[in-house]
Amino acid sequence: MDFTRNNHRHILLMVLGSGILIVIMIIAAYSSLGTLIAPSMATVVTPSTTTSSSVTTSTRIIRTSSRTTSYTDSHSSTQNIDTPVSTGVIVPIFSSYSKSELNQVNEVIQAKLAYPSVPIIAVINPAGGPGASYNLNFSSEVKNMQAVNVTVLGYVPTTWGTRLIASVEADISTYYEWYQVNGIYLDQMPNWEYDGPQGQWYYPGPGGTYIPAYFSTLTSYAKSLGMTFVFGNSGADVPQNLVGTVDTIGIFENTFAPSFFGDPSLTGLGGWHMNQNKSNFAFFSYGVSSLNPYYVVGASDYVGYLFLTNGTFGHSYVMLPPYFNQIVATLASMVPITVHSEILNGTQIAGGFETIVTQPDGISSMGFTPFTFDAVSGSVVTISAENLSGYIFDHWSNGSTNPVINVTSTQAMTLISYYKV
Numbered sequence: 001m002d003f004t005r006n007n008h009r010h011i012l013l014m015v016l017g018s019g020i021l022i023v024i025m026i027i028a029a030y031s032s033l034g035t036l037i038a039p040s041m042a043t044v045v046t047p048s049t050t051t052s053s054s055v056t057t058s059t060r061i062i063r064t065s066s067r068t069t070s071y072t073d074s075h076s077s078t079q080n081i082d083t084p085v086s087t088g089v090i091v092p093i094f095s096s097y098s099k100s101e102l103n104q105v106n107e108v109i110q111a112k113l114a115y116p117s118v119p120i121i122a123v124i125n126p127a128g129g130p131g132a133s134y135n136l137n138f139s140s141e142v143k144n145m146q147a148v149n150v151t152v153l154g155y156v157p158t159t160w161g162t163r164l165i166a167s168v169e170a171d172i173s174t175y176y177e178w179y180q181v182n183g184i185y186l187d188q189m190p191n192w193e194y195d196g197p198q199g200q201w202y203y204p205g206p207g208g209t210y211i212p213a214y215f216s217t218l219t220s221y222a223k224s225l226g227m228t229f230v231f232g233n234s235g236a237d238v239p240q241n242l243v244g245t246v247d248t249i250g251i252f253e254n255t256f257a258p259s260f261f262g263d264p265s266l267t268g269l270g271g272w273h274m275n276q277n278k279s280n281f282a283f284f285s286y287g288v289s290s291l292n293p294y295y296v297v298g299a300s301d302y303v304g305y306l307f308l309t310n311g312t313f314g315h316s317y318v319m320l321p322p323y324f325n326q327i328v329a330t331l332a333s334m335v336p337i338t339v340h341s342e343i344l345n346g347t348q349i350a351g352g353f354e355t356i357v358t359q360p361d362g363i364s365s366m367g368f369t370p371f372t373f374d375a376v377s378g379s380v381v382t383i384s385a386e387n388l389s390g391y392i393f394d395h396w397s398n399g400s401t402n403p404v405i406n407v408t409s410t411q412a413m414t415l416i417s418y419y420k421v
Contacts (some may be wrong), residue, residue, distance in 0.1 A: 058349040082122055085279045087300035087331055087374070088119025090231070090250075091324075092284070092317040094155070103322050105141045111325055112148045116334035121231070121305060123185045130174040142179045143352075151229055153185040154236045160190045161211045164311075169221050174226045176189050183229030184222045186246065189215065191236045215245035220284035231282070231305075240272050248304055252283035257295060257308060259364060266302045267366070274368065279304035290338050291323040293330040293376070294359040300334060300364040301357075334374040338414045339383065339409065341369040344394060353417065354393070358382040369417070379410050383415065391419040 091108055095101045104120070113118050126138055140150050154175030168186070175181050186192050190211050219230040232246035236255035242249060251266070251273075252258045258266050266283065267273055274280065282305035289310050299306055309321040321327075341353040352368035358379055361367075365373050375381045381392055385403045387393050393403045397416035407415070 014205040021139050036409045046329055063336060071080070085277070085304055086117065086119060087303060087334075088121065088279070088305050089328055089331065090121040090123065090282055090284075090305040091320070092123045092307065094125045094317040096124075096391045098383060102141070105145060106281075107320055107324065108150060109148050111144075111328045112150050113327075114280075115328045116149065118328050118331045119151070119305070120328070121151045121153060121229070123153045123155055123231075124179070124181070129171045130154060132177060134178045140180055142181060146182065149184045152179075153229065153231055154179065154181045155187060158186050158214075160188050161209060165214065165217055167216055172218070172222050172227075173225065176222075176227060181227070182233065183227045184218075184249075185228065186215065187219060187230045188333070189234040189249065190244070191234045191247075192240045193239050193241055193416045201405060206316050212241045212245045213387050215242065219246050227397045233284075235284070244278060252285070252286060254267070254285065255287035257285040257288055257299075258283060258287070260302065260363075263273045266299065274304070277304075278302055282306060284316075286311045286312065288321075291321075291326055292361065292363075293326065294363050296327055296330045296378055297334060297359055297374050298363045298365045300331065301367065310365040315350060330376070331375050335377045335409050336372050336412050337375055337381075337383075337386075337409055338372040338412075339367075339369050340414065340416045341385070341419065342416055343391070343419050349391065349419065353388060353419075354386045355417070358384075375407075375409050378408065380406050382406055385417040387419075391421055393419050394418045 054209070063263070065251070073287070088388035089111075091104075093104050093108075095099060102180070108120060108122055108412075125144065126135055145152050154172070155169045156175070156372060157163065158168055170260060172184050175184065192208065193211050215232055222230050229248075230246045231248050231250070232242070235241075235250060235252070237251050238249055252264065254264075258264050258402065260267055262268070266281070281303045283299070283303055284310045285305075288308045291308065294309075296306070306327075308323075308327065309316060309322065311317060311319065337357070339355045341349045341355075349369070354366060355369055355371050355373075356364055356366050357373045357375070360379050367373060383405055385393050385396075385405070395401045395415075395418050397403055397418070398405070398407075403417075407413075
């Protein structure tokens with residue numbers, strides 16, 4: 001069965017069905033459509049649509065030693081670091097059962113054994129879902145990965161939130177009954193909130209399926225069975241209301257690695273991402289020919305899971321990339337550095353201050369204090385503090401009076417930037 005879903009045709013049909021031509025203008029203005037195909041048993045399609053956020057934003061400028069970059073943010077609150085999490089790898093294993101798939105499973109197992117501190121998720125996809133019958137080979141693979149603490153998810157399509165909840169729940173139940181997977185990977189999560197009676201995007205009125213409730217219902221069902229993790233893949237940025245309906249959302253999936261502050265960006269889409277724990281977000285990038293480990297370090301500041309591969313369009317997830325082990329090794333080598341901002345009497349500054357960390361190769365990450373970012377153990381990173389709204393930088397907790405300092409960290413550490421008022 002061909003599971004290919006052409007997103008362009010989908011939109012056109014919606015427009016024709018509704019007879020409202022203005023939808024075309026809305027989509028043209030706010031969407032960048034693309035189709036990502038996950039090969040083998042199922043062809044999995046995710047849109048590349050970017051949705052604007054309703055959060056009030058302001059434009060700021062980041063200046064680093066290597067570039068000046070504009071981005072958009074809301075400076076109303078700070079990244080949640082109450083429960084820091086280690087960034088892990090999510091691995092789609094979508095090839096049919098064969099020697100190539102078995103090689104992937106074994107490689108994932110060996111990576112987990114070599115770097116047990118790195119969270120690893122493997123997604124199995126027997127047939128665009130659990131398939132028509134139990135497969136002993138898949139069962140053995142699941143058990144072998146779980147034995148080394150790899151989290152295994154079963155792939156289930158949702159058809160952009162239009163598939164009957166009962167049908168999706170039936171697939172979830174089958175995965176649990178046959179393979180005892182740890183959780184579910186809900187593909188084709190829409191990046192809009194409503195689906196109208198004629199399929200209109202952004203339908204606000206009664207009678208439309210409220211997409212957040214759709215995914216919350218599926219998450220509750222999966223966990224009622226004993227599953228512990230639900231991943232929703234949109235492949236594009238989502239409205240903030242979808243955060244929390246699943247454990248983690250894939251907000252980017254394309255033929256290149258997303259930037260941190262450019263377009264498309266993991267942090268600049270409405271700014272509200274910076275107010276959330278990074279465990280809420282993940283991304284997939286294919287067509288990435290080689291790996292820059294410092295990019296992985298920078299990306300880990302913003303997402304709980306990531307996957308990069310040199311696989312090309314149509315063959316994105318057939319084989320693991322040659323640098324897969326390097327991704328896991330890089331994540332294992334990182335140490336967290338937490339930055340706080342306080343006035344001289346020790347009172348923490350409400351609202352947070354912008355802090356920029358620059359990796360050895362010039363890649364920069366930004367967050368508002370209190371902010372935790374990652375560095376490769378033993379590497380030298382540059383940390384910059386800002387002056388803002390009557391607060392004048394005085395010194396760092398390590399004694400330096402320069403707002404820009406170089407730090408070498410071999411273990412978790414905390415720095416405090418002190419300000420005069």
